Amino acid sequence: MLSRVQVPASARRGEIVQLRIAIQHPMETGYRPDHFGRRIPKNVINTLVCRYNGVEVFRAEMGSGIAANPLLQFPVRVQDSGEFVFEWRDDSGEQGESRAVITISAG
Amino acid sequence: MPDRRRFLLTSTALAGGLLFTGVAAAQQNPQRIALLREVTGGAPVNAGRVTVDTPPLADNGHSVAVRVLADSPMTAEDHVRRITLLAERNPRPVVASFTLGPHSGRAEISTRIRLADIQDVLALVQFSDGSWWMGGAHVIVTELACLEG
Numbered sequence: 001m002l003s004r005v006q007v008p009a010s011a012r013r014g015e016i017v018q019l020r021i022a023i024q025h026p027m028e029t030g031y032r033p034d035h036f037g038r039r040i041p042k043n044v045i046n047t048l049v050c051r052y053n054g055v056e057v058f059r060a061e062m063g064s065g066i067a068a069n070p071l072l073q074f075p076v077r078v079q080d081s082g083e084f085v086f087e088w089r090d091d092s093g094e095q096g097e098s099r100a101v102i103t104i105s106a107g
Numbered sequence: 108m109p110d111r112r113r114f115l116l117t118s119t120a121l122a123g124g125l126l127f128t129g130v131a132a133a134q135q136n137p138q139r140i141a142l143l144r145e146v147t148g149g150a151p152v153n154a155g156r157v158t159v160d161t162p163p164l165a166d167n168g169h170s171v172a173v174r175v176l177a178d179s180p181m182t183a184e185d186h187v188r189r190i191t192l193l194a195e196r197n198p199r200p201v202v203a204s205f206t207l208g209p210h211s212g213r214a215e216i217s218t219r220i221r222l223a224d225i226q227d228v229l230a231l232v233q234f235s236d237g238s239w240w241m242g243g244a245h246v247i248v249t250e251l252a253c254l255e256g
């Protein structure tokens with residue numbers, strides 16, 4: 001699954017940074033028929049977790065009410081240099097992962 | 108906070124307050140009561156502390172930008188635990204639930220949602236003391252996220 005993560009490359013210790021992730025995914029509602037009139041089964045990214053140096057800082061549980069190609073933006077207060085790991089999974093069991101590194105300067 | 112941001116925050120809060128039908132009205136709507144109960148497990152819901160920021164007029168119901176802000180210092184003792192987004196006239200009214208914590212620094216989340224009808228978008232927020240607060244915004248959608256194609 002294609003995704004784009006936006007995390008600032010650097011920040012000051014204690015600063016609140018905005019993280020943004022966009023994932024290419026149809027977020028099928030389960031209400032849409034295909035060209036033969038058969039219902040396309042529901043398939044949405046149901047869970048996304050963001051960890052910062054191994055600690056969970058954000059979790060999203062999503063349904064079909066989230067628009068296609070889901071976009072999420074949320075703040076995190078950063079303390080140490082390290083890595084953000086985003087992991088998600090859709091109803092079909094497919095998983096995705098994306099990472100971003102941040103460097104923290106004192107004060 | 109820069110002046111412009113403060114102005115935007117207060118003006119959206121004002122606009123939201125004017126347009127949003129309010130918790131008093133919500134309490135007379137049995138469908139909404141049932142939906143809130145489903146999320147909170149029957150705990151009382153208070154009005155305030157939550158701002159839902161949406162365009163008042165959305166031309167495309169397939170993708171409507173929503174930002175939820177909650178008034179919380181986000182410390183270890185006092186923070187937002189959970190934000191649940193509701194669109195009660197969607198076929199599945201519970202849109203998403205977000206888990207936050209003291210690491211967040213600020214109680215805020217932005218995303219894009221589908222709206223199948225003109226309706227109030229509600230955000231139910233649970234704080235670390237267990238209390239629930241709600242805010243909302245009325246969104247007029249010109250092209251609805253239709254169910255069939």
